[in-house]
Amino acid sequence: MEDDEDEDEEEEEEAQKQEAQETPNPENDDTEPTSVEEKAAPKMEKVKSEPNELGEYSPDELQDVNKDVLNAEITQLEGKTQLFFVTSPLATNARFAVLEEIGKAKPNLNVLAEWRKRETEYLERARDLEQVTTSRDEAKQRYDELRKARLEGFMTGFNIISSKLKEMYQVRTFNVPVTSLG
Secondary structure, three states: OHHHHHHHHHHHHHHHHHHHHHOOOOOOOOOOOOOHHHHHOOOOOOOOOOOOOOOOOOHHHHHOOOHHHHHHHHHHHHHHHHHHHHHOHHHHHHHHHHHHHHHHOOOOOHHHHHHHHHHHHHHHHHHHHHHHHHHHHHHHHHHHHHHHHHHHHHHHHHHHHHHHHHHHHHHHHHOOOHHHHO
16 A cells, blocks of 8 residues: 555656646746747746736836837737638638538529629619709709899899989988989
């Protein structure tokens, strides 16, 4: 029994040692950076350690950040997400299903002839609408001209009548002969 317990303890210790070797400790990390990103990006301590929250950095740490490296990392991550959607089994299966549907489909080519007919009819009606709109605009312009001429004629007559009334009023109140005012 003691031998089994000792073996279990030894196996646990070995597993812990392997984990410690596989996951480097950032505080005791004296290893050389291996990738370009690791060499260019300085080590920064994150204030928040939760994976779904953004870390906060001091202004000095932000000045040390290489923007080109960050942009490269963003592009790389975006490429991985696009690659996921392209190579995802769900997307592939959906694509195959659509291709199968297309292969089984029996298109009605008479629809194209019907569409051409409808398009021709539409173009004819559009031309008719343009002609009617043009004639309407011309009629409206003629109406506005006639209305303006009518107003001018009315105002001319009104002014004549107004001046004659004024003349008659003056003759009546001042007893001035009509021949002297005219």
